[in-house]
Amino acid sequence: MEYTYLLIGLIISYLIGAASSIILNKKDHLCACAAFISASIASVFGIILSLSVVFGETFTFTLSSSSFLNFGFFVDRxxxxxxxxxxxxxxxxxxxxxxxxxEYFGKKNIGYLGFLYNIFILSMILVVTANNAVMFLIVWELxxxxxxxxxxxxxEKPEVRKAGFIYIVMTHIGTGFIILSFLILASGSGSFDFETFSSTGAAMPQMLKDLVFLFALIGFGAKAGIVPLHIWLPYAHPAAxxxxxxxMSGVMIKTAIYMLIRVFFDFLGAGVLWWGVLVLILASASALLGVMYALMEHDIKRLLAYHSVENIGIILIGISVSMIFVSSGYTELxxxxxxxxxxxxxxxxxxxxLLFMGAGSLIYSTHTRNMEDMGGLLKKMPWTGLFFLVGSISISALPPLxxxxxxxxxxQAQLLSINLSDNIIKIAVLSSGAALALTSALAAACFVKAFGISFLALPRSKAVEHAKEGPKSxxxxxxxxxxxCIILGVLPFYFVPVLNSIAAPLVGTTISKVTFDLSLAVFSLRSESISTMWLFLMLFIFLSLPFILALAVGGRTPTKTYDTWGCGQPVTTARNxxxxxxxxxxxxxxxxNIYRPHREIQITYAGSPYFKERLTFDAQVEPIFEKxxxxxxxxxxxxxxxxxxxxQTGSxxxxxxxxFITLIILFAFVISGGG
Structure with missing residues (x-):
C-alpha cells in the first residue's frame, strides 16, 4: 500500500506541475516556479519509491485486466x-x-515549456514501470x-526545425523495430505481458530469438544513440x-539501456555468444568514434552530445561483456x-x-555556444567553473571521482575475459579494453580543451566580457x-553491493565476494583492489601540503601581478x-583518414594582392555516416x-x-486455396 501511495503521489505531482503551467501561463515567474517545483517534489516521491523497492520487494499495480491486455505498473529492482x-x-x-x-521570460511561452517538461518526465517514469508491451509502446511514443x-x-530557428525532423524520423524508425520485436515475443508467448515474455521468451525457437535480439538492438539502439544510429544526438541535444x-542526455537515452537489459537478460536469457560479440563491437565503435568526433567540435553542446554516444558505448561494453560471460557459463563474471x-x-x-547544466549556464551568460568566442570565464563565473571542472574530471575517468x-x-571485467576458453573471443574482449583505454585518453584531452578554452585566458568576445554568474537556483x-560525482567516486563500496543485488536476478547469481571497507576489491578470482577514498584523502593532503609549508616557512607574502608573456607582442590580447x-x-x-578534414581559407586584400587585410580559416571534418x-x-x-x-492522381x-483491383486480387487468392 505504501508503494501505491508513493506512485500515485509521483504521478499527481507531475500532473499538477503540467496543469499549473497552463493555468499560470500569463505569469512567467510564477509559472516557472510552479512547474519546476512540482517536478522536484515529484522526483522526491520517485527517489523514496525506488529506494523502497531496491531495499524491499517487487511492486505491482494493475490498472485494468483482460484475457488479452493487462495494463499496470511493474517495479522490480x-x-x-x-x-x-x-x-x-x-x-x-x-x-x-x-x-x-x-532566459525565455518575455520571449517564449513558459507555460508550454513547463507543461511539456512535466509530461516528458512522467512519460520516462511510465516507460520504466510499464508491465505490458502495448502500454509500453503508448508511453514510449508519448x-x-x-x-x-x-x-x-x-x-523559429531553421537549424532547430532540422534537428527536430532528424530526431523524430530516427526515433520512429526505432519504434518500428521495437514493435516487430514485441510482436514476435507476443506470438511466442500468447500475451503482451512482460511477465509472460520473461517466462517464455528463452524457450522460443532460436531463429525467432535472434530476430527479437536484432530488432530490439536496432530499435532501442536508435534511442540510445549507438553508432551508426547516433546521428540525431548532435542535432537534437544542442537544439533543445x-x-x-x-x-535527454542524462536519463532519456537510459530508458533504451533499461529495455536493452530487460530484453537481453530478462526476456531472452542472453545465452547466445554472438549476441554479446555484436554488442561489444558496436559499443567499442560508439565509444571510440563518439569521443573522436567530440574532439573536433567547438559548439559546447554538440561536443557534449557526442560524448553521450561515447558513454553509451562504455555502458554497453560492460553489458556486452556480461552477455559473453553468461553465454560461456561464467555467471559470477x-x-x-x-x-x-x-x-x-x-x-x-x-x-x-551536470555538464549540460554547466553549458547552459555559459550560454545563459554569454549567449553563445561557440567555445572560440568564450575564454576568461573562470574569473567571472567561478562557481560554474568549479562545477564544470568536477564534471570534466568525472567524464574523463580521472580518480577519485x-x-x-x-x-x-x-x-576489470574485460581483463577477466582471460578465463574464457575461446581465444578469438578473448582477443576481441581484450581489444575492446584497448579501445576503451584510448577512449579515456581522448576524453581527457577533449575536456582539457573544453574547460581550458571556455574558462581560462582572456575573453574572446564582448559578450563574454560582460558575463556574470547565473542565478542561485x-x-x-x-x-x-x-x-x-564526488560521493559516487569516493564511496563506491556502498553502492557496488546494491548494484550486485540488482544484477543478481538477471544473471542468476551474485558476486561471491564484495568487500565493504575503504577499498573496493570486487571479485574473489582476482586480487586487485583500489581505494578511491584513500586516493581522495592523499590528493587533499598533497595538494594542501605545499601551501601549508609555504605559509609556515615564509608566512603571508604580498601578491605581485605580472603580464603574461604574449609571444613577443607589445600588448597581450585574445588573438594571442x-x-x-x-x-x-x-x-x-x-x-x-577517419576525419577526412577539409578547410576553407578566405583572404581579404587591402587594395593590393601583396597586402592581406584579413584571413579567415575554417576547418571541418567530413560527416561520414550522413554522407x-x-x-x-x-x-x-x-x-x-x-x-x-x-x-496519386487526386481522382x-x-x-x-x-x-476494385485489390478486391479482385484478394478474391482470386482465396478461391485458389491461398486462404
Whole structure:
C-alpha cells in the first residue's frame, strides 16, 4: 500500500506541475516556479519509491485486466534503479530550471515549456514501470513526441526545425523495430505481458530469438544513440533548451539501456555468444568514434552530445561483456560486467546532466555556444567553473571521482575475459579494453580543451566580457550533482553491493565476494583492489601540503601581478591565445583518414594582392555516416516516392479502381486455396 501511495503521489505531482503551467501561463515567474517545483517534489516521491523497492520487494499495480491486455505498473529492482536515476537527475535539473527559465521570460511561452517538461518526465517514469508491451509502446511514443516538441521549442530557428525532423524520423524508425520485436515475443508467448515474455521468451525457437535480439538492438539502439544510429544526438541535444538537454542526455537515452537489459537478460536469457560479440563491437565503435568526433567540435553542446554516444558505448561494453560471460557459463563474471555497466549508467546520468547544466549556464551568460568566442570565464563565473571542472574530471575517468570507478570496473571485467576458453573471443574482449583505454585518453584531452578554452585566458568576445554568474537556483542544481560525482567516486563500496543485488536476478547469481571497507576489491578470482577514498584523502593532503609549508616557512607574502608573456607582442590580447581548432589539430592530422578534414581559407586584400587585410580559416571534418549511409538512403526514398507519386492522381475514380483491383486480387487468392 505504501508503494501505491508513493506512485500515485509521483504521478499527481507531475500532473499538477503540467496543469499549473497552463493555468499560470500569463505569469512567467510564477509559472516557472510552479512547474519546476512540482517536478522536484515529484522526483522526491520517485527517489523514496525506488529506494523502497531496491531495499524491499517487487511492486505491482494493475490498472485494468483482460484475457488479452493487462495494463499496470511493474517495479522490480531494475525498474527501481532507473526510477532512482531519473528522479535524482530531475531533482537537480528542476531546481536549476527555476533560474534557467528566465532566459525565455518575455520571449517564449513558459507555460508550454513547463507543461511539456512535466509530461516528458512522467512519460520516462511510465516507460520504466510499464508491465505490458502495448502500454509500453503508448508511453514510449508519448515520451518520443513530447521530447520532439521540447527539441523544437525554439522552432523559429531553421537549424532547430532540422534537428527536430532528424530526431523524430530516427526515433520512429526505432519504434518500428521495437514493435516487430514485441510482436514476435507476443506470438511466442500468447500475451503482451512482460511477465509472460520473461517466462517464455528463452524457450522460443532460436531463429525467432535472434530476430527479437536484432530488432530490439536496432530499435532501442536508435534511442540510445549507438553508432551508426547516433546521428540525431548532435542535432537534437544542442537544439533543445539546456535543462531539457540535461535530461535527454542524462536519463532519456537510459530508458533504451533499461529495455536493452530487460530484453537481453530478462526476456531472452542472453545465452547466445554472438549476441554479446555484436554488442561489444558496436559499443567499442560508439565509444571510440563518439569521443573522436567530440574532439573536433567547438559548439559546447554538440561536443557534449557526442560524448553521450561515447558513454553509451562504455555502458554497453560492460553489458556486452556480461552477455559473453553468461553465454560461456561464467555467471559470477557476468554479474561483475553488468555491475560495471549499471555503475557507469548512473555515473553518466550524473556527470552528463551536470555538464549540460554547466553549458547552459555559459550560454545563459554569454549567449553563445561557440567555445572560440568564450575564454576568461573562470574569473567571472567561478562557481560554474568549479562545477564544470568536477564534471570534466568525472567524464574523463580521472580518480577519485565517479567516472574513474565505473570505467575501472569495466576494465576489470574485460581483463577477466582471460578465463574464457575461446581465444578469438578473448582477443576481441581484450581489444575492446584497448579501445576503451584510448577512449579515456581522448576524453581527457577533449575536456582539457573544453574547460581550458571556455574558462581560462582572456575573453574572446564582448559578450563574454560582460558575463556574470547565473542565478542561485542554477548553482544549487549543479552543486547537487557535483557533490554526487564526488560521493559516487569516493564511496563506491556502498553502492557496488546494491548494484550486485540488482544484477543478481538477471544473471542468476551474485558476486561471491564484495568487500565493504575503504577499498573496493570486487571479485574473489582476482586480487586487485583500489581505494578511491584513500586516493581522495592523499590528493587533499598533497595538494594542501605545499601551501601549508609555504605559509609556515615564509608566512603571508604580498601578491605581485605580472603580464603574461604574449609571444613577443607589445600588448597581450585574445588573438594571442590558443584556440579550440589549434588544440585539436594534431589529433585531426593523426586520424585524418577517419576525419577526412577539409578547410576553407578566405583572404581579404587591402587594395593590393601583396597586402592581406584579413584571413579567415575554417576547418571541418567530413560527416561520414550522413554522407555515405543516410544521404544515399534518403535519396533512394525520395526517388521511389517520386515514382509512386504518379498513382496519386487526386481522382476519386482512380482510387475506386485501385480498391476494385485489390478486391479482385484478394478474391482470386482465396478461391485458389491461398486462404
Amino acid at each position: 531494475l525498474s527501481a534503479f532507473f526510477i532512482l536515476l531519473i528522479s535524482i537527475a530531475v531533482f537537480a535539473v528542476s531546481i536549476y530550471s527555476i533560474g534557467y527559465a528566465k 515520451m518520443s513526441v513530447i521530447s520532439y516538441f521540447l527539441v523544437v521549442y525554439e522552432h 533548451p539546456s535543462n531539457v538537454s540535461a535530461l 557476468a554479474a561483475f560486467g553488468l555491475i560495471a555497466g549499471l555503475y557507469h549508467t548512473v555515473n553518466h546520468a550524473v556527470f552528463k546532466s 565517479n567516472g574513474f570507478v565505473s570505467e575501472w570496473l569495466t576494465f 542554477m548553482l544549487f542544481g549543479m552543486g547537487t550533482l557535483s557533490l554526487l 591565445e590558443y584556440t579550440a581548432t589549434a588544440f585539436s589539430k594534431p589529433i585531426r592530422m593523426w586520424l585524418g 555515405y549511409m543516410y544521404e544515399p538512403v534518403a535519396g533512394l526514398v525520395v526517388s521511389v516516392s517520386r515514382i509512386l507519386r504518379v498513382i 476519386i475514380h482512380a482510387y475506386l479502381a485501385y480498391i
